[in-house]
Amino acid sequence: MNTQVNIKTGRRRFTANVLTLLVGVVAVLVLGHASVQAQTTSTSTVDSSITIKTNGTVSDPSGAIKLSGNVTIKCRRVIDNTVATLPPLVLLDFDFSQLTGTTGTGKTLVTYVTGDNHVTAVRPFQASDTIVVTVPYFDSTKDVLSASSFLATATLNFDISTGTLTSGTLTYGTNVFKSSGVGTFTVN
Amino acid sequence: MSDRNFFLSEKASKARLREAERARQNRWDIIKAHSQGQVTRRDLIKMGVLTSAGLLVPISGLSPFARSAFADSNIPTGLPPSPLFGVQPFSAPMPRFDVLPRDPVSVLNPTPTAQANTTPQPVDPALGGGTGPIEGRPPGPIWAHQQFTQLPPVIAIQATMEGAKTNNVYNPGVPSLQNSGINPASPIPFKFHPGLPTQNVLKDWTYNGTIPPKLMLARYGEPVLFRLSNKLPVNQNDNGGFGIHTISTHEHNGHHGAENDGFTGAFFFPNQFYDYHYPVVLAGRNTINTTATDARASGPTDAGGLNKIPGDWHETMSTHWFHDHMFSFTAQNVYKGMAGMFNIYSGLDRGAEDIVDGVNLRLPSGRASVSGKSWGNLDYDVNLMLADKAWDANGQLAFDKFEFDGFLGDQMTVNLTFKPFMEVERRKYRFRILNGSVSRFFKIALSDGSPMIQIGNDGNLLPSPVVLTQLDEQGIAERYDIVIDFSRYSVGQKVWMVNLAEHADGKKVDKDLTISEALSGNSPDPCVGKFLEFRVARNPAQPDISQVPSTLIPNPDLSAIPVARERIFEFNRGAGQTTNDPVSSFFGPWGIETDNQGGTLAADFGRISAAPRFGTREVWTLKNGGGGWDHPIHIHFEECQTLARDGSAANVPAWERGRKDVWRLRPGGEVKITLQFRDFGGMFMEHCHNTMHEDNAMLLRWEIDDGGAPFLRPLPTPRPTPQGVTFVAPTDILPTAF
Numbered sequence: 006m007n008t009q010v011n012i013k014t015g016r017r018r019f020t021a022n023v024l025t026l027l028v029g030v031v032a033v034l035v036l037g038h039a040s041v042q043a044q045t046t047s048t049s050t051v052d053s054s055i056t057i058k059t060n061g062t063v064s065d066p067s068g069a070i071k072l073s074g075n076v077t078i079k080c081r082r083v084i085d086n087t088v089a090t091l092p093p094l095v096l097l098d099f100d101f102s103q104l105t106g107t108t109g110t111g112k113t114l115v116t117y118v119t120g121d122n123h124v125t126a127v128r129p130f131q132a133s134d135t136i137v138v139t140v141p142y143f144d145s146t147k148d149v150l151s152a153s154s155f156l157a158t159a160t161l162n163f164d165i166s167t168g169t170l171t172s173g174t175l176t177y178g179t180n181v182f183k184s185s186g187v188g189t190f191t192v193n
Numbered sequence: 194m195s196d197r198n199f200f201l202s203e204k205a206s207k208a209r210l211r212e213a214e215r216a217r218q219n220r221w222d223i224i225k226a227h228s229q230g231q232v233t234r235r236d237l238i239k240m241g242v243l244t245s246a247g248l249l250v251p252i253s254g255l256s257p258f259a260r261s262a263f264a265d266s267n268i269p270t271g272l273p274p275s276p277l278f279g280v281q282p283f284s285a286p287m288p289r290f291d292v293l294p295r296d297p298v299s300v301l302n303p304t305p306t307a308q309a310n311t312t313p314q315p316v317d318p319a320l321g322g323g324t325g326p327i328e329g330r331p332p333g334p335i336w337a338h339q340q341f342t343q344l345p346p347v348i349a350i351q352a353t354m355e356g357a358k359t360n361n362v363y364n365p366g367v368p369s370l371q372n373s374g375i376n377p378a379s380p381i382p383f384k385f386h387p388g389l390p391t392q393n394v395l396k397d398w399t400y401n402g403t404i405p406p407k408l409m410l411a412r413y414g415e416p417v418l419f420r421l422s423n424k425l426p427v428n429q430n431d432n433g434g435f436g437i438h439t440i441s442t443h444e445h446n447g448h449h450g451a452e453n454d455g456f457t458g459a460f461f462f463p464n465q466f467y468d469y470h471y472p473v474v475l476a477g478r479n480t481i482n483t484t485a486t487d488a489r490a491s492g493p494t495d496a497g498g499l500n501k502i503p504g505d506w507h508e509t510m511s512t513h514w515f516h517d518h519m520f521s522f523t524a525q526n527v528y529k530g531m532a533g534m535f536n537i538y539s540g541l542d543r544g545a546e547d548i549v550d551g552v553n554l555r556l557p558s559g560r561a562s563v564s565g566k567s568w569g570n571l572d573y574d575v576n577l578m579l580a581d582k583a584w585d586a587n588g589q590l591a592f593d594k595f596e597f598d599g600f601l602g603d604q605m606t607v608n609l610t611f612k613p614f615m616e617v618e619r620r621k622y623r624f625r626i627l628n629g630s631v632s633r634f635f636k637i638a639l640s641d642g643s644p645m646i647q648i649g650n651d652g653n654l655l656p657s658p659v660v661l662t663q664l665d666e667q668g669i670a671e672r673y674d675i676v677i678d679f680s681r682y683s684v685g686q687k688v689w690m691v692n693l694a695e696h697a698d699g700k701k702v703d704k705d706l707t708i709s710e711a712l713s714g715n716s717p718d719p720c721v722g723k724f725l726e727f728r729v730a731r732n733p734a735q736p737d738i739s740q741v742p743s744t745l746i747p748n749p750d751l752s753a754i755p756v757a758r759e760r761i762f763e764f765n766r767g768a769g770q771t772t773n774d775p776v777s778s779f780f781g782p783w784g785i786e787t788d789n790q791g792g793t794l795a796a797d798f799g800r801i802s803a804a805p806r807f808g809t810r811e812v813w814t815l816k817n818g819g820g821g822w823d824h825p826i827h828i829h830f831e832e833c834q835t836l837a838r839d840g841s842a843a844n845v846p847a848w849e850r851g852r853k854d855v856w857r858l859r860p861g862g863e864v865k866i867t868l869q870f871r872d873f874g875g876m877f878m879e880h881c882h883n884t885m886h887e888d889n890a891m892l893l894r895w896e897i898d899d900g901g902a903p904f905l906r907p908l909p910t911p912r913p914t915p916q917g918v919t920f921v922a923p924t925d926i927l928p929t930a931f
Contacts, residue, residue: 048817048818048819048820048861049820049861050820050861052839079844081839081859081861081862083820083860083861084820084861085820085821085860093820094703094820094860096859096860096862098844098846119660120659120660120847121659121847122659122660122661122662123846123847124662124663125665125666125705125846126705127666127694127701127702127703127704127705127860128704128705129703129704136707137707137708137709138662138663138707139638139642139643139662139663139708140662141644141660141661141662143644143660148741148743149644149646149658149659149660149741149743150621150646150676150678150741152644152646152660153643153644154642154643154644154662156642180641180642182640182641182642182708182709183641183642183643184641185641186639186640186641186642186688186689186708186712187640187641187682187686187687187688188686188687188688189685189686189687190685190686190687190728191685192684192685192730192731193730
């Protein structure tokens with residue numbers, strides 16, 4: 006291949022706009038290079054967690070389910086050092102596995118569990134964040150195929166200076182998406 | 194959400210859209226010139242288009258992240274949105290995969306051989322002329338099919354790699370009723386939607402040159418010979434502006450010899466073929482259950498029985514995929530369409546839900562008594578390949594290979610169809626979900642927040658099913674097998690799969706949205722929200738007798754196997770290059786540091802970074818060296834167990850407690866895994882599966898080279914040419930490799 010000829014051909018295809026913009030690129034190169042080198046050494050993470058004692062009630066075809074149990078929320082704040090203008094992130098892990106629910110009493114008592122359910126989420130790091138997630142639950146005597154879901158609304162508070170999760174609340178409710186997230190169509 | 198978004202909104206001003214289109218055209222000219230060898234990366238650095246670290250210089254009129262001349266703040270130029278030509282989401286049926294024919298191996302001509310077939314043939318002048326071998330596999334005993342005599346191929350699967358064309362031989366493997374009414378006899382033009390333009394032959398390169406993507410079916414105990422013929426243009430410039438005509442197919446993540454692994458440096462040329470020998474065996478076949486007495490270690494027979502085989506049944510795999518692995522071109526080639534899926538059937542995972550024998554897990558699939566197929570029923574076992582794409586103003590597939598942080602498309606496809614719908618029955622379905630993107634992560638939920646049951650992760654069924662209402666983020670190349678029970682819906686209802694993971698660029702997920710946030714339509718990421726519509730079309734003709742047992746496939750117990758050594762791999766930005774081999778080395782902003790040796794190195798497939806001893810077990814730590822990006826790290830050859838995340842076993846979620854072959858490290862995170870090195874040998878890879886990172890140049894070679902003849906320690910590096918493959922000594926061997 007005649008590289009020299011092809012290079013000229015390729016360059017002629019570049020618009021004048023691009024070629025004009027290449028003037029003064031040396032300064033950009035220096036900045037870019039320095040930036041890349043710096044990125045290899047300055048990752049910052051801060052780990053924290055809270056455990057919230059929770060309770061609530063959600064409606065189910067079998068009756069109102071009373072929920073109670075501890076929910077542990079782990080938080081890792083990560084400094085994003087590739088672009089200074091981006092906010093740091095938090096990696097959240099909600100552990101709902103200790104949450105149980107009941108309906109009825111005595112012989113009609115049914116216990117519900119959430120399985121080994123965790124919800125993970127990446128969120129921008131900010132002083133406060135509200136996250137709405139759905140959580141599965143099922144009769145502890147049955148298998149996971151019988152699972153349904155309820156809504157959990159977490160309001161979390163973070164210490165901006167230390168990067169830690171400091172407090173939060175969790176409220177439970179009926180899964181509103183069960184109706185809004187389903188549509189209809191005409192069957193042929 | 195920052196204002197640093199990869200794609201402009203369709204609502205952006207005309208001036209900004211014109212500006213973005215000009216910038217894309219400018220990049221396109223450069224990309225084309227570079228892909229066709231008219232300019233080198235060094236030329237581009239001299240011209241100021243690239244930084245010395247391989248980054249696109251952020252200058253207006255070129256970079257999508259440069260400040261816009263038509264915006265008040267620091268808003269980037271962005272990429273222009275892909276035109277839709279009036280096409281509406283969920284207006285086309287989702288095609289099931291196209292099942293590749295399985296023939297007796299006797300149909301192959303020439304007959305496959307243990308060593309590469311070096312019969313000479315004329316080489317096209319565009320490739321240098323002269324003569325060269327008909328098979329592109331490296332010649333000689335080191336690259337011969339291992340255990341070819343003990344495990345002779347029984348089934349032949351043949352495919353070509355070629356440019357986009359109409360599919361006239363579509364085989365979905367299911368009746369039309371189970372394929373949303375698609376008539377398989379109707380020709381299928383290569384379009385991402387019936388209302389979108391037909392793709393140019395040079396823009397899309399796929400297995401057999403057609404869509405839907407291809408599916409291989411295999412069963413344990415029945416070795417397969419996959420013959421891939423390269424029918425791509427001989428002229429390297431005939432690539433539609435991106436991609437390269439030299440190819441290497443990785444069966445992700447097969448347990449077989451390295452000669453069949455799609456090693457990045459074992460590529461082959463147009464007019465050649467490559468025979469991949471997939472023995473489809475259980476790991477540990479030489480040391481565990483060697484007399485094949487355990488019925489759980491088995492493949493299905495045609496008569497509904499079990500063909501017992503040696504090996505550890507705990508290592509049974511189910512969901513693989515196959516894709517191109519050409520050195521420094523994987524992103525471009527896979528994006529062009531070089532990807533398919535590979536279902537493996539076993540006594541445990543039979544693909545026949547009505548066979549009751551105490552071994553079959555009876556997962557959703559279909560009935561042998563209805564189809565007459567004792568294994569591999571696909572009626573209710575559905576492969577989904579998710580991939581974000583972009584196209585230019587003419588509707589042709591578009592790519593930007595200078596997005597070294599990662600390339601994002603702005604249009605979601607499933608099985609290479611733009612936002613399709615799928616008709617389902619009121620019963621359980623299994624979905625084998627593959628993230629087939631270049632750089633995009635997904636996070637999947639159902640639009641109504643209903644539970645899904647995750648049963649598999651990567652190639653492996655989990656020890657126990659996990660019930661979830663939103664899956665974990667799914668990195669590139671990860672496979673999640675899930676079960677959805679549509680019996681909770683009424684006929685006439687529809688529900689959607691929703692993507693919750695919002696990207697601003699290709700480095701990582703910026704934010705995981707809630708369902709309501711994702712459905713609001715307010716995300717600046719056009720691939721957030723609904724992407725697949727399920728239409729509950731009818732009741733099943735037969736009762737749903739499929740099961741999801743509480744125990745699936747437990748992990749093998751490795752506690753009695755000593756850990757021979759530990760290694761640390763740190764995935765960083767800002768790589769250096771200690772070698773400069775023009776074929777095996779490639780320089781880019783990404784790299785890997787091995788064992789804290791003080792240097793992050795860019796890829797060189799001639800460098801040996803690790804060489805575990807044959808027959809041993811090791812513990813590897815995979816560290817993310819930065820907080821501003823995520824890396825889905827893939828290790829070839831053997832499935833691994835995850836021991837810890839961020840230093841603690843308690844941080845390993847339930848859906849990662851099986852075996853895996855890809856790990857999202859998460860920003861600032863690390864993963865500790867354990868793996869064995871057994872049964873086969875040769876040179877394998879470890880790399881980031883954000884394929885833009887992989888190509889630029891976050892990839893290393895490791896090898897098993899002390900398992901006896903014919904292997905050498907170290908192994909010589911293949912150097913393919915159209916006239917034949919030669920071998921050279923390794924360019925480098927890291928001090929801690931051996």
